[in-house]
Amino acid sequence: xxxxxxxxxxxxxxxxxxxxxxxxxxxxxxxxxxxxxxxxxxxxxxxxxxxxxxxxxxxxxxxxxxxxxxxxxxxxxxxxxxxxxxxxxxxxxxxxxxxxxxxxxxxxxxxxxxxxxxxxxxxxxxxxxxxxxxxxxxxxxxxxxxxxxxxxxxxxxxxxxxxxxxxxxxxxxxxxxxxxxxxxxxxxxxxxxxxxxxxxxxxxxxxxxxxxxxxxxxxxxxxxxxxxxxxxxxxxxxxxxxxxxxxxxxxxxxxx
Amino acid sequence: xxxxxxxxxxxxxxxxxxxxxxxxxxxxxxxxxxxxxxxxxxxxxxxxxxxxxxxxxxxxxxxxxxxxxxxxxxxxxxxxxxxxxxxxxxxxxxxxxxxxxxxxxxxxxxxxxxxxxxxxxxxxxxxxxxxxxxxxxxxxxxxxxxxxxxxxxxxxxxxxxxxxxxxxxxxxxxxxxxxxxxxxxxxxxxxxxxxxxxxxxxxxxxxxxxxxxxxxxxxxxxxxxxxxxxxxxxxxxxxxxxxxxxxxxxxxxxxxxxxxxxxxxxxxxxxxxxxxxxxxxxxxxxxxxxxxxxxxxxxxxxxxxxxxxxxxxxxxxxxxxxxxxxxxxxxxxxxxxxxxxxxxxxxxxxxxxxxxxxxxxxxxxxxxxxxxxxxxxxxxxxxxxxxxxxxxxxxxxxxxxxxxxxxxxxxxxxxxxxxxxxxxxx
Numbered sequence: 001x002x003x004x005x006x007x008x009x010x011x012x013x014x015x016x017x018x019x020x021x022x023x024x025x026x027x028x029x030x031x032x033x034x035x036x037x038x039x040x041x042x043x044x045x046x047x048x049x050x051x052x053x054x055x056x057x058x059x060x061x062x063x064x065x066x067x068x069x070x071x072x073x074x075x076x077x078x079x080x081x082x083x084x085x086x087x088x089x090x091x092x093x094x095x096x097x098x099x100x101x102x103x104x105x106x107x108x109x110x111x112x113x114x115x116x117x118x119x120x121x122x123x124x125x126x127x128x129x130x131x132x133x134x135x136x137x138x139x140x141x142x143x144x145x146x147x148x149x150x151x152x153x154x155x156x157x158x159x160x161x162x163x164x165x166x167x168x169x170x171x172x173x174x175x176x177x178x179x180x181x182x183x184x185x186x187x188x189x190x191x192x193x194x195x196x197x198x199x200x201x202x203x204x205x206x207x208x209x210x211x212x213x214x215x216x217x218x219x220x221x222x223x224x225x226x227x228x229x230x231x232x233x234x235x236x237x238x239x240x241x242x243x244x245x246x247x248x249x250x251x252x253x254x255x256x
Numbered sequence: 257x258x259x260x261x262x263x264x265x266x267x268x269x270x271x272x273x274x275x276x277x278x279x280x281x282x283x284x285x286x287x288x289x290x291x292x293x294x295x296x297x298x299x300x301x302x303x304x305x306x307x308x309x310x311x312x313x314x315x316x317x318x319x320x321x322x323x324x325x326x327x328x329x330x331x332x333x334x335x336x337x338x339x340x341x342x343x344x345x346x347x348x349x350x351x352x353x354x355x356x357x358x359x360x361x362x363x364x365x366x367x368x369x370x371x372x373x374x375x376x377x378x379x380x381x382x383x384x385x386x387x388x389x390x391x392x393x394x395x396x397x398x399x400x401x402x403x404x405x406x407x408x409x410x411x412x413x414x415x416x417x418x419x420x421x422x423x424x425x426x427x428x429x430x431x432x433x434x435x436x437x438x439x440x441x442x443x444x445x446x447x448x449x450x451x452x453x454x455x456x457x458x459x460x461x462x463x464x465x466x467x468x469x470x471x472x473x474x475x476x477x478x479x480x481x482x483x484x485x486x487x488x489x490x491x492x493x494x495x496x497x498x499x500x501x502x503x504x505x506x507x508x509x510x511x512x513x514x515x516x517x518x519x520x521x522x523x524x525x526x527x528x529x530x531x532x533x534x535x536x537x538x539x540x541x542x543x544x545x546x547x548x549x550x551x552x553x554x555x556x557x558x559x560x561x562x563x564x565x566x567x568x569x570x571x572x573x574x575x576x577x578x579x580x581x582x583x584x585x586x587x588x589x590x591x592x593x594x595x596x597x598x599x600x601x602x603x604x605x606x607x608x609x610x611x612x613x614x615x616x617x618x619x620x621x622x623x624x625x626x627x628x629x630x631x632x633x634x635x636x637x638x639x640x641x642x643x644x645x646x647x648x649x650x651x652x653x654x655x656x657x658x659x660x661x662x663x664x665x666x667x668x669x670x671x672x673x674x675x676x677x678x679x680x681x682x
Contacts, residue, residue: 005388005393005394009384013385017376091372093344094367094368095347095349095365095367095372096349096365097389161300164296164299165300167293247306248300248303248304251299251303251351253344253349253351254287255288
């Protein structure tokens with residue numbers, strides 16, 4: 001599969017590009033979410049006195065970590081993929097390559113890096129005595145793959161629209177910020193007023209935050225129906241995104 | 257194999273047999289007109305709903321090309337004629353607006369300086385990426401790496417970041433990669449011009465070997481020398497349309513003639529002359545019985561009959577001068593009815609005509625113009641000018657404008673090298 005080989009090449013190149021010329025190299029990808037977690041942990045635990053509701057609820061820091069890591073992978077993948085086409089305009093204008101590869105590589109490299117970070121943080125939590133169910137880790141990684149499918153769908157959609165309407169990339173950080181606070185990343189569904197709790201189901205990311213906590217911390221339950229529905233949504237988004245991308249890709253060069 | 261534009265060829269069977277490597281049919285490309293951001297939004301909406309673009313500028317229109325295996329085609333034309341757009345359409349970088357492009361086999365394209373190179377990476381890493389873009393596996397890349405490095409011949413720079421390369425080195429590396437790919441179809445844009453003399457020669461030699469080995473080439477160049485040396489056919493694009501397509505010598509000569517005429521300046525139009533109410537003015541000039549504006553093509557040593565009709569305001573018979581100039585305006589020969597003691601024929605009350613025949617034309621291949629002027633009966637005042645292009649076809653390595661009668665004395669038979677070269681040319 002030449003396209004797959006090309007995709008692997010671009011993923012390697014993308015990961016290398018991130019740390020090319022940086023002093024700490026790949027360690028940075030582990031360090032950055034750790035620092036972020038430390039800051040959030042301090043502010044929420046010691047300043048806001050945040051607690052996860054429930055009698056046998058996990059501590060706030062592991063609760064936050066398991067929601068935050070997938071979110072960072074998701075948000076970063078989307079951000080990088082959205083500008084993937086204009087960023088590689090020089091390449092697209094001179095070499096005939098399947099453009100899907102560029103978007104795929106941008107999302108995949110984010111997910112690869114943060115999946116590694118996710119595993120590392122789970123192990124770190126274990127070492128600190130947090131009751132993490134390590135048997136849930138393979139299942140959690142499957143969840144990562146499913147989240148990747150969802151992210152890829154949005155990425156194709158955003159990347160193709162960005163070529164035509166340049167407003168998307170600058171608006172995206174604000175959009176993602178809203179999206180993050182509309183997802184149960186910093187809070188549990190139970191912390192919301194009762195009448196708003198149902199609304200979370202319309203947010204495709206909700207399932208993933210709750211999924212990781214369920215399989216690793218046994219906080220909450222995930223029904224088969226929710227799981228199937230989430231997979232369906234992810235596949236649909238991917239199909240829609242890919243169809244849009246396919247339709248617009250032949251015209252990219254005219255607008256770059 | 258003819259280079260003539262063929263219409264309605266049974267080409268699909270040829271494509272499947274691998275004879276035709278590239279084919280375009282009624283190929284057109286237009287860019288959407290996008291001035292404001294609102295236009296971009298509208299374009300997005302139009303594309304999503306499958307309606308195409310609203311307003312466009314056309315850069316390429318109705319191009320029909322066929323490139324068979326083993327053929328070499330040169331694309332020539334002025335800047336902005338659509339040559340690079342055509343190449344991008346052939347390589348699949350651009351999508352045609354209408355018409356079709358079909359390309360078969362492995363295509364090696366050198367479209368622009370350092371296309372696809374990452375400036376921060378070393379030459380070695382960029383070779384790997386470029387090879388991956390061309391669809392080579394990691395093992396194939398490893399096998400070809402020494403060959404590529406040897407061809408590029410840039411010494412220790414191969415391990416330095418590409419941003420430190422000179423433009424010549426980038427071309428060397430790019431060409432070396434394409435050369436190592438052994439493509440079925442090689443497409444190159446004006447990139448050879450950047451390399452130094454030695455490397456240009458190396459590339460030209462490589463392309464010659466490649467062509468001799470059955471390779472197929474599409475070359476864009478402003479160097480008629482390179483086009484004539486490497487290509488058997490040429491296509492002249494003008495304002496996005498095919499102006500001429502066929503044998504390389506005919507097309508390049510027609511193109512050069514056009515270029516020379518353009519730099520010599522366009523003559524004033526017939527209408528403005530007539531409006532001046534001159535004492536004598538030319539009605540028309542026909543060459544070999546045709547009176548179109550297209551340059552007349554004659555073979556070297558052929559015959560040209562020029563006929564001019566002059567309107568005389570007061571019915572007096574004019575003196576008519578015929579002359580041949582090179583396309584840049586250098587006079588070659590001129591003669592008048594008065595010099596040879598003949599009279600133009602009176603066709604009606606006020607119209608006179610004269611015809612002159614140049615048989616066994618001694619002009620060397622190239623582009624010329626035939627000019628005609630009416631003079632007053634005394635042969636003193638010149639009133640009007642009409643000229644038409646004349647292209648003398650053929651291949652010759654002689655210098656100058658005309659072939660003079662000559663004979664070699666005290667020389668032996670031509671040496672073998674000259675013979676060999678002659679057979680190479682034919």
